[in-house]
Amino acid sequence: MDGILPLWKPKGFTSHDCVSKARGMLKTKKIGHTGTLDPDVEGVLPLCVGKATKIVPFLMDTTKVYEAVVTLGYATDTEDASGTTVETSRLDQQPGMQDINEVLAAFTGEITQTPPMYSAVKVNGKKLYEYAREGKTVERPSRKVYISELHVTSYDASLKDGTYSFGIRAVCSKGTYIRTLCVDIGKALGFPAHMKSLIRTETGDIHKEDCFTFDAVQEAVDQNRAAELLLPLSKGLSHLPSIDVDEETRDMVKHGRVLDEPDDLEADTFTIQHGQEVAAVYQKHPTKPGYIKPVRVF
Structure with missing residues (x-):
């Protein structure tokens, strides 16, 4: 199970409490939250599940x-x-x-x-x-x-x-x-x-209307459709520029290859996509001008 669970955090819970409860409900340890909310605060708390934990620092950096x-x-x-x-x-x-x-x-x-x-x-x-x-x-x-x-x-x-x-x-x-x-x-x-x-x-791009309460999550778990609640990784990375590549390049990206820098690249950090699939987050190579390197590969 990989993706972003858009949780509506209830009052009385710490962010860590929410992670612990979600781990038990989804029966997976690989869950991370994307920004601390005090116990008295309610609202949007995206939880990254599975491979999505790799994007936690990028989602935390959003507006x-x-x-x-x-x-x-x-x-x-x-x-x-x-x-x-x-x-x-x-x-x-x-x-x-x-x-x-x-x-x-x-x-x-x-x-x-x-x-x-x-x-x-x-x-x-x-x-x-x-x-x-x-x-x-x-x-x-x-x-x-x-x-x-x-x-x-x-x-x-x-x-x-x-x-x-x-x-x-x-x-x-x-x-x-x-x-x-x-x-x-x-x-x-x-x-x-x-x-x-x-x-x-x-x-970021995750709004109140996207979110589910713990009761809704539990109902989905009971009906074996919890995966349907998860948003794709792209939803948590939409604030980054994106470069679309062909299948051959996508395969090189999946193996973490250093690539030639595309023409007219302005952003320092960006996503590499093939169709609707986000393959990786890349950045300009810090020591090799003219090249880009992977930061996270999915």
Whole structure:
């Protein structure tokens, strides 16, 4: 069984929990997830099965789409609703939509983020959340991420107990922390804030509408049609340019051959296809100009 299982991750599960459950349901150990989602988050979590595990790093590197709710009025240590309140400032009136839109515009494009303490980023070989659970705060390396779209999707009609919430949709690069984005948006508006909720609706070319719940997966397993739920490898590599080759070249690719670089090749990394079949991911040879070499062969 080879392909991408487009799972709709439920709340209460870690990404690793989802992998473990899928391994048991599909009766295979060769499954990998394509980007960590916190337990309180639901949404698109593609699971790569069999040979598809070879494309995990490429699928992780795709654009993601999130729908979040920002709550102004208090901040938490985890930057989301599950954490302990660390700062409070009741709102007397809700901010104007023009102010919110101007702030969101300022966070569109390339921005710098500092990962939250409750995250899996490693510092000195130790995950940040491990430091946080010990009550320690360490210096964290900042990173640049890219947000191509950011806009309001919904907003409360009035204040609620001195807080104000509004929904946002963010289209962003790998590595973007939406929790941190929500906190930073709040700061720019002049209030402590946190992320009330989060849903991931797209990972690359895999959308919410493509996904299956665990109940749907179990039903397919019981009916011996689980393989029908899997998407082809090409679905997870559609963000890469593709070069179509003849059958003879496809066979050389399957054997991992270094090939002459095609004319007018602009991309550094791309797929090699024969018809609808993705045979491999190739890249320009790093030490031999004029040649291409395999990165992953399927």
